[in-house]
Amino acid sequence: MEGRVLIIGLGLIGGSLAMCIKEKHPDSELVGYDLDQNQMDLAKMLGVIDRPAGSIEEEATEADLIIIATPVMIAGRIIESLASLSLKKEVIVTDTGSTKGYISQKASVLSGKGVAFIGGHPMAGSHKSGVAAARKILFENAFYLLTPASNVDNETVHRLKDWFSGTRARFLDVSPEEHDYLTGVVSHFPHIIAASLVHQAARADKERPLVNRLAAGGFRDITRIASSSPRMWRDILLQNRDVLVSLLSDWQDEMERVQELLSTKDEEKIYNFFESAKKYRDGLPVNNKGAIPSFYDLFVDVPDYPGVISEVTGYLANERISITNIRIIETREDIYGVLVISFQTPEDREKAKKCIGKHTEYEMSIAE
Numbered sequence: 533m534e535g536r537v538l539i540i541g542l543g544l545i546g547g548s549l550a551m552c553i554k555e556k557h558p559d560s561e562l563v564g565y566d567l568d569q570n571q572m573d574l575a576k577m578l579g580v581i582d583r584p585a586g587s588i589e590e591e592a593t594e595a596d597l598i599i600i601a602t603p604v605m606i607a608g609r610i611i612e613s614l615a616s617l618s619l620k621k622e623v624i625v626t627d628t629g630s631t632k633g634y635i636s637q638k639a640s641v642l643s644g645k646g647v648a649f650i651g652g653h654p655m656a657g658s659h660k661s662g663v664a665a666a667r668k669i670l671f672e673n674a675f676y677l678l679t680p681a682s683n684v685d686n687e688t689v690h691r692l693k694d695w696f697s698g699t700r701a702r703f704l705d706v707s708p709e710e711h712d713y714l715t716g717v718v719s720h721f722p723h724i725i726a727a728s729l730v731h732q733a734a735r736a737d738k739e740r741p742l743v744n745r746l747a748a749g750g751f752r753d754i755t756r757i758a759s760s761s762p763r764m765w766r767d768i769l770l771q772n773r774d775v776l777v778s779l780l781s782d783w784q785d786e787m788e789r790v791q792e793l794l795s796t797k798d799e800e801k802i803y804n805f806f807e808s809a810k811k812y813r814d815g816l817p818v819n820n821k822g823a824i825p826s827f828y829d830l831f832v833d834v835p836d837y838p839g840v841i842s843e844v845t846g847y848l849a850n851e852r853i854s855i856t857n858i859r860i861i862e863t864r865e866d867i868y869g870v871l872v873i874s875f876q877t878p879e880d881r882e883k884a885k886k887c888i889g890k891h892t893e894y895e896m897s898i899a900e
């Protein structure tokens with residue numbers, strides 16, 4: 533498609549969407565605006581946008597697609613300012629916020645003026661922020677939830693999906709209320725729990741410093757999302773307050789049940805508690821990227837000598853295989869154990885396995 537796209541907020545999500553649009557629609561013109569001049573300069577330098585915007589007002593009136601990819605609290609204010617401008621008749625306005633109820637209410641000022649607003653939420657991301665972390669494969673296979681306002685026809689929704697076809701995401705239309713409940717359960721609430729687990733460990737650490745050293749492996753895995761942007765999660769929690777308060781109350785009931793199982797030493801019920809969780813979790817789809825994307829880990833048993841990490845990463849770099857994370861699980865004190873390398877795709881992981889196998893005799897395994 534041809535046309536001018538204005539992206540407001542050139543961070544991880546705005547930057548990644550810009551890359552996806554350019555790949556599929558090379559004739560489009562991508563204009564970016566960010567309050568932070570450094571992000572705007574970096575976006576231009578990295579080729580993520582064609583040019584920076586002087587202001588939202590200057591560019592919005594000429595845009596065919598306007599994407600608001602700022603923190604959710606700010607998106608509401610931007611919508612209000614867009615509503616005071618004379619936008620193109622066929623323009624589509626969309627956002628990328630993790631909550632949809634609040635923004636959809638705010639967007640009624642646009643609908644009132646006949647402007648098409650389609651709320652959007654690509655359900656994939658990362659705990660990293662900023663345009664430097666943007667990737668065009670970020671949304672591949674992920675769900676992309678859309679909440680079209682009631683005045684928006686199917687043709688317009690299709691037009692937006694066409695703009696975003698380079699994401700290779702799977703689009704689903706839902707109501708804003710349904711959206712906020714679903715994402716409350718699978719994304720927002722788990723972020724609260726991850727942060728609470730970290731708080732619990734940090735408290736214990738004060739008495740027993742070994743906690744810090746032992747909190748590797750599984751603990752790091754389940755608390756990875758606690759490293760996300762505090763500002764972003766503050767805003768999300770405030771906007772999805774009602775759903776989260778109700779989920780917290782369910783959670784407290786659940787914890788009381790667990791406490792009861794422990795005080796009554798009910799072996800069978802404790803077993804069932806874990807067994808039923810395992811059954812449900814094992815049945816979750818593995819090929820989809822969920823709100824909390826899976827990373828494809830390769831475990832490499834490495835010997836204990838200095839430079840072994842750079843040796844392994846060097847082999848991968850030579851074959852241009854990109855990794856998303858690397859860490860060591862120390863199996864014994866001060867002795868290197870297993871190197872865990874994470875990849876974005878199972879194909880990259882397979883290539884890496886072959887590559888390391890070519891150069892070394894290290895044992896490797898994959899855990900699903």
Ligand SMILES: NC(=O)C1=CN([C@@H]2O[C@H](COP(=O)(O)OP(=O)(O)OC[C@H]3O[C@@H](n4cnc5c(N)ncnc54)[C@H](O)[C@@H]3O)[C@@H](O)[C@H]2O)C=CC1
Nearest residue numbers: 541543544545566567568602603604629630657658661662
């Ligand atoms: N990080 C993630 O994994 C995901 C985030 N989201 C949502 O996407 C939105 C953006 O998130 P990220 O890209 O991760 O954040 P980010 O922090 O990487 O980028 C946000 C950008 O918005 C800019 N900004 C702030 N106020 C602005 C204003 N008034 N005008 C113009 N720019 C402004 C910031 O300077 C920053 O560059 C948020 O609403 C978030 O809820 C959605 C899916 C995943």
Ligand SMILES: O=C(O)C(=O)Cc1ccc(O)cc1
Nearest residue numbers: 630656657658659823824825
């Ligand atoms: O880093 C992770 O695993 C995430 O949870 C990413 C994420 C953050 C916010 C969203 O609205 C959707 C996905």
